[in-house]
Amino acid sequence: MLSALHKQLLNNYQQDFPLSPTPYRDIAEQLGVSEDEVLSAFQALSEQQMISRIGPVIAPNAIGNSALVAMAVPEADLNRVAELVSAYPEVNHNYERENRFNLWFVLIADHEAHLRAVIADIEATTGYRAMPLPMLADYFINLGFELNLHD
Incomplete structure (x- = not known):
């Protein structure tokens, strides 16, 4: 069962992940939770194989x-x-x-x-x-x- 935080992370940050030195803190502030809660939730989603990675999608042949x-x-x-x-x-x-x-x-x-x-x-x-x-x-x-x- 997914928690409300899991659902928010999955739905809200597929494309609008904060591009900053502190993205997880930024997400925590946006959602009104702690940075540790965000990190733990992403870890749980990874362990449940709901997500496989967090990272950019770069246009083909734009880099390398x-x-x-x-x-x-x-x-x-x-x-x-x-x-x-x-x-x-x-x-x-x-x-x-x-x-x-x-x-x-x-x-x-x-x-x-x-x-x-x-x-x-x-x-x-x-x-x-x-x-x-x-x-x-x-x-x-x-x-x-x-x-x-x-x-």
Whole structure:
């Protein structure tokens, strides 16, 4: 069961996270709670796998190099491979799609050679080929979503 604070954090700070030296204190002041309560709530949401990270989403290739990568992974091995892929700090997010290429992820690296090295390592670690897909056009998709906060 999510507390009122958990719900507020999930709903209010998907996109409007304070950009300041003290973001958690700023959130606490906005919500009328302590900074420790905010930190504890985010920790609990992380432990419950309600959130996986707090950080910026940077436009593709604005800093360094990025790629959308697809992999064809047998269904029985998908969770294991997804966990391995998610463990790479260069992976922004990954998700399952209903397709032969069923595991997709965004990879960001400081330069092209690093990007290629991470893809090669993912292939060696998982045992499956990865297909980097070049960006032909830039589209912005708002990934924020309104949560139903009613009990």
